[in-house]
Amino acid sequence: xxxxxxxxxxxxxxxxxxxxxxxxxxxxxxxxxxxxxxxxxxxxxxxxxxxxxxxxxxxxxxxxxxxxxxxxxxxxxxxxxxxxxxxxxxxxxxxxxxxxxxxxxxxxxxxxxxxxxxxxxxxxxxxxxxxxxxxxxxxxxxxxxxxxxxxxxxxxxxxxxxxxxxxxxxxxxxxxxxxxxxxxxxxxxxxxxxxxxxxxxxxxxxxxxxxxxxxxxxxxxxxxxxxxxxxxxxxxxxxxxxxxxxxxxxxxxxxxxxxxxxxxxxxxxxxxxxxxxxxxxxxxxxxxxxxxxxxxxxxxxxxxxxxxxxxxxxxxxxxxxxxxxxxxxxxxxxxxxxxxxxxxxxxxxxxxxxxxxxxxxxxxxxxxxxxxxxxxxxxxxxxxxxxxxxxxxxxxxxxxxxxxxxxxxxxxxxxxxxxxxxxxxxxxxxxxxxxxxxxxxxxxxxxxxxxxxxxxxxxxxxxxxxxxxxxxxxxxxxxxxxxxxxxxxxxxxxxxxxxxxxxxxxxxxxxxxxxxxxxxxxxxxxxxxxxxxxxxxxxxxxxxxxxxxxxxxxxxxxxxxxxxxxxxxxxxxxxxxx
Amino acid sequence: xxxxxxxxxxxxxxxxxxxxxxxxxxxxxxxxxxxxxxxxxxxxxxxxxxxxxxxxxxxxxxxxxxxxxxxxxxxxxxxxxxxxxxxxxxxxxxxxxxxxxxxxxxxxxxxxxxxxxxxxxxxxxxxxxxxxxxxxxxxxxxxxxxxxxxxxxxxxxxxxxxxxxxxxxxxxxxxxxxxxxxxxxxxxxxxxxxxxxxxxxxxxxxxxxxxxxxxxxxxxxxxxxxxxxxxxxxxxxxxxxxxxxxxxxxxxxxxxxxxxxxxxxxxxxxxxxxxxxxxxxxxxxxxxxxxxxxxxxxxxxxxxxxxxxxxxxxxxxxxxxxxxxxxxxxxxxxxxxxxxxxxxxxxxxxxxxxxxxxxxxxxxxxxxxxxxxxxxxxxxxxxxx
Numbered sequence: 001x002x003x004x005x006x007x008x009x010x011x012x013x014x015x016x017x018x019x020x021x022x023x024x025x026x027x028x029x030x031x032x033x034x035x036x037x038x039x040x041x042x043x044x045x046x047x048x049x050x051x052x053x054x055x056x057x058x059x060x061x062x063x064x065x066x067x068x069x070x071x072x073x074x075x076x077x078x079x080x081x082x083x084x085x086x087x088x089x090x091x092x093x094x095x096x097x098x099x100x101x102x103x104x105x106x107x108x109x110x111x112x113x114x115x116x117x118x119x120x121x122x123x124x125x126x127x128x129x130x131x132x133x134x135x136x137x138x139x140x141x142x143x144x145x146x147x148x149x150x151x152x153x154x155x156x157x158x159x160x161x162x163x164x165x166x167x168x169x170x171x172x173x174x175x176x177x178x179x180x181x182x183x184x185x186x187x188x189x190x191x192x193x194x195x196x197x198x199x200x201x202x203x204x205x206x207x208x209x210x211x212x213x214x215x216x217x218x219x220x221x222x223x224x225x226x227x228x229x230x231x232x233x234x235x236x237x238x239x240x241x242x243x244x245x246x247x248x249x250x251x252x253x254x255x256x257x258x259x260x261x262x263x264x265x266x267x268x269x270x271x272x273x274x275x276x277x278x279x280x281x282x283x284x285x286x287x288x289x290x291x292x293x294x295x296x297x298x299x300x301x302x303x304x305x306x307x308x309x310x311x312x313x314x315x316x317x318x319x320x321x322x323x324x325x326x327x328x329x330x331x332x333x334x335x336x337x338x339x340x341x342x343x344x345x346x347x348x349x350x351x352x353x354x355x356x357x358x359x360x361x362x363x364x365x366x367x368x369x370x371x372x373x374x375x376x377x378x379x380x381x382x383x384x385x386x387x388x389x390x391x392x393x394x395x396x397x398x399x400x401x402x403x404x405x406x407x408x409x410x411x412x413x414x415x416x417x418x419x420x421x422x423x424x425x426x427x428x429x430x431x432x433x434x435x436x437x438x439x440x441x442x443x444x445x446x447x448x449x450x451x452x453x454x455x456x457x458x459x460x461x462x463x464x465x466x467x468x469x470x471x472x473x474x475x476x477x478x479x480x481x482x483x484x485x486x487x488x489x490x491x492x493x494x495x496x497x498x499x500x501x502x503x504x505x506x507x508x509x510x511x512x513x514x515x516x517x518x519x520x521x522x523x524x525x526x527x528x529x530x531x532x533x534x535x536x537x538x539x540x541x542x543x544x545x546x547x548x549x550x551x552x553x554x555x556x557x558x559x560x561x562x563x564x565x566x567x568x569x570x571x572x573x574x575x576x577x578x
Numbered sequence: 579x580x581x582x583x584x585x586x587x588x589x590x591x592x593x594x595x596x597x598x599x600x601x602x603x604x605x606x607x608x609x610x611x612x613x614x615x616x617x618x619x620x621x622x623x624x625x626x627x628x629x630x631x632x633x634x635x636x637x638x639x640x641x642x643x644x645x646x647x648x649x650x651x652x653x654x655x656x657x658x659x660x661x662x663x664x665x666x667x668x669x670x671x672x673x674x675x676x677x678x679x680x681x682x683x684x685x686x687x688x689x690x691x692x693x694x695x696x697x698x699x700x701x702x703x704x705x706x707x708x709x710x711x712x713x714x715x716x717x718x719x720x721x722x723x724x725x726x727x728x729x730x731x732x733x734x735x736x737x738x739x740x741x742x743x744x745x746x747x748x749x750x751x752x753x754x755x756x757x758x759x760x761x762x763x764x765x766x767x768x769x770x771x772x773x774x775x776x777x778x779x780x781x782x783x784x785x786x787x788x789x790x791x792x793x794x795x796x797x798x799x800x801x802x803x804x805x806x807x808x809x810x811x812x813x814x815x816x817x818x819x820x821x822x823x824x825x826x827x828x829x830x831x832x833x834x835x836x837x838x839x840x841x842x843x844x845x846x847x848x849x850x851x852x853x854x855x856x857x858x859x860x861x862x863x864x865x866x867x868x869x870x871x872x873x874x875x876x877x878x879x880x881x882x883x884x885x886x887x888x889x890x891x892x893x894x895x896x897x898x899x900x901x902x903x904x905x906x907x908x909x910x911x912x913x914x915x916x917x918x919x920x921x922x923x924x925x926x927x928x929x930x931x932x933x934x935x936x937x938x939x940x941x942x943x944x945x946x947x948x949x950x951x952x953x954x955x956x957x958x959x960x961x962x963x
């Protein structure tokens with residue numbers, strides 16, 4: 001027996017690192033450095049570097065000297081904050097009504113609330129223009145009946161409207177979870193001490209649900225601040241993301257202002273994340289204790305019920321309007337200056353399937369590969385963080401999660417800059433001309449979702465299950481393959497699906513990285529179609545197909561996850577009977 | 579380790595003077611008249627009649643699912659009764675919502691709001707009552723001093739130990755000067771040593787304030803050591819009401835006998851009663867003759883019960899005093915508990931429990947040895963079934 005193997009034998013199990021795990025850690029680190037840290041670093045460096053490579057703040061003062069860019073900055077900020085406010089107005093009552101009262105269709109609302117997420121906001125934007133726009137259905141009707149219109153889709157208001165309709169589920173879902181976790185005794189204690197009604201809500205219930213609300217609100221802010229597709233489709237180019245895109249595509253990769261905008265966008269994303277973490281610090285109260293009861297559901301009085309159901313009906317109608325609109329549009333022969341399309345056709349679908357079938361294939365290929373990479377890296381990082389004492393392992397988690405704060409446009413600009421002139425090894429094809437970078441951008445941007453999912457799965461698994469395998473003679477590596485990964489399967493699959501469906505609707509990195517139409521995925525295809533009036537029909541048809549693919553994926557994964565957990569429950573029931 | 583104690587224990591006047599200025603409590607009665615509650619077909623509470631006198635420390639004792647917590651929550655106003663009336667201080671409050679009842683409740687898990695400091699938690703009820711700031715400051719200060727937490731006012735609940743959280747919950751409740759104080763299993767979240775300490779503190783606080791207190795517990799020791807009187811509940815029915823010693827010495831039925839303390843129960847039938855003897859026939863033991871007692875039982879199906887600590891254990895061939903009724907048996911199990919030794923003795927078909935007080939040098943009976951169990955007739959209770 002060699003000295004090293006003796007050492008290894010006597011070292012505590014937790015600190016023993018096999019060579020393979022070190023190799024895995026190195027691969028993960030290399031991937032993150034090459035495709036996240038270096039590109040973003042390049043962007044930041046370029047924003048602060050002068051012609052000779054020295055440090056300068058000159059580009060920033062140039063930025064603030066240009067009134068268009070200054071205006072864009074304020075617009076982006078205002079639109080993001082306003083979207084958070086409007087999304088809250090929609091989400092807070094929905095969450096409260098459905099958790100707090102005996103409410104028919106609460107499940108339906110929570111399910112429908114997810115729908116807006118599976119359609120890219122810029123797709124919905126086109127449909128919403130047809131419905132709520134100046135010459136859209138609603139305004140035509142209003143003009144007919146009352147002689148006035150509501151210019152809700154004009155300019156920045158339109159962006160706020162589309163974004164808040166699209167992203168309010170982030171607040172809804174977080175808030176529902178937070179409300180459900182409140183211990184009923186917290187509320188009863190307040191009632192016992194004399195609080196009721198609004199005061200009870202504002203002094204006790206809402207503050208207790210605050211962590212959920214803030215987490216959701218921060219996400220909405222970041223998403224809206226980063227979104228490129230919606231402002232482009234609605235023609236609101238006086239915002240930061242469109243300006244960055246236009247700078248890079250029209251002025252060129254050498255224009256420092258695009259990088260300045262990128263740095264500002266990163267800064268605000270980090271600021272929002274940091275603020276939400278700071279506000280939540282020490283407030284992550286899992287208030288529902290073992291044996292405790294959740295909030296008691298109350299019965300609505302007749303008037304309350306009328307008001308609540310009325311409000312919810314209006315909200316659902318508005319929320320679902322982009323979906324209905326896209327569906328109508330995809331079947332419409334002509335839909336212009338009329339409440340509903342004049343005639344219907346299947347023409348658009350045949351057009352899309354014959355012309356753009358490859359786009360569907362591209363989406364499946366890129367997103368499948370990206371989600372696959374995400375769960376492999378997610379599982380590896382989760383294992384390294386939770387089960388080994390690898391020095392600096394927290395850095396991996398930090399780096400992977402940092403992708404949340406990097407807008408798609410910024411990442412794409414970073415790739416274009418970093419890989420400019422770099423060819424794929426042994427060929428003459430430049431990196432930037434292939435779809436590989438699109439796929440990797442998806443993988444990097446969706447890695448945080450997959451990582452959270454894998455971490456949660458591994459955290460729920462008791463370490464003794466692995467120790468049992470090791471004591472029965474399985475090596476670390478075999479334990480991972482035979483025990484850890486199979487038990488994490490549910491979480492891994494959930495991570496795969498989340499990565500897949502959110503990547504399928506990604507546009508902001510795609511739009512810069514797709515170098516030719518043959519490489520374009522569906523989201524880019526929809527965007528291209530939507531540029532022209534004639535393309536709207538096929539664009540909508542492609543949008544419907546995207547929604548169907550995403551919905552099918554979500555449904556299938558739910559079924560599989562449920563079957564798996566049912567099997568696990570059965571298994572543990574058998575164990576307890578034995 | 580809990581090192582703090584409440585300031586009340588010594589009862590000095592300097593400390594209570596500011597309290598009595600800040601907080602005044604009135605002693606009121608609580609009366610349940612024929613209260614009933616059912617969820618669907620399951621009857622949770624059945625015809626509850628209780629009369630709790632002003633200033634009393636009253637315990638509701640019962641196993642889980644007995645309806646004791648439901649009754650407490652009903653008094654607080656969180657559960658709606660379907661039948662009967664609830665009177666506090668002679669006034670019917672049956673239809674009054676919880677926030678208007680002015681009945682303070684301390685929750686099992688304390689239900690301290692994590693988003694507020696200790697001070698804000700305690701001040702909550704006073705803010706709801708729209709008191710002015712100076713009055714709030716005076717009252718909260720006084721009550722925090724009462725529970726010995728003045729230095730912790732700016733902490734958050736999750737920075738406190740279990741015992742401290744309990745004190746905050748108490749302070750938050752009594753600061754609103756409630757008519758009645760309700761305690762829902764207040765000691766169940768504390769470890770054993772702390773539980774005994776808090777039990778004594780609770781009692782001295784209650785005595786000092788004189789507030790009518792209703793206390794729910796499943797722990798008979800807790801109920802017996804603190805309560806003036808208690809009600810034993812089972813399956814939503816009040817089985818017996820009385821002082822702890824009355825319930826222990828004179829249980830009304832088998833359930834109370836078995837739930838309050840440990841008991842030996844022999845099922846059978848009283849076949850014959852005359853001026854001198856009672857004959858009790860049981861399938862396991864055959865017929866036993868017992869001296870009759872005034873107002874004794876009548877013939878019919880019955881059980882006899884006696885407490886393990888009243889049983890004499892003697893070697894089977896020892897001289898037997900005739901003031902005892904003797905049963906022959908064989909020791910099956912012997913548990914040494916320090917203060918006493920608990921024997922499980924097989925008598926006929928039955929296992930009896932007998933506790934023998936322990937003194938150093940006193941030998942134990944080993945399993946397998948034959949013993950006589952002496953039962954004093956005056957300690958035997960007849961429970962009609």
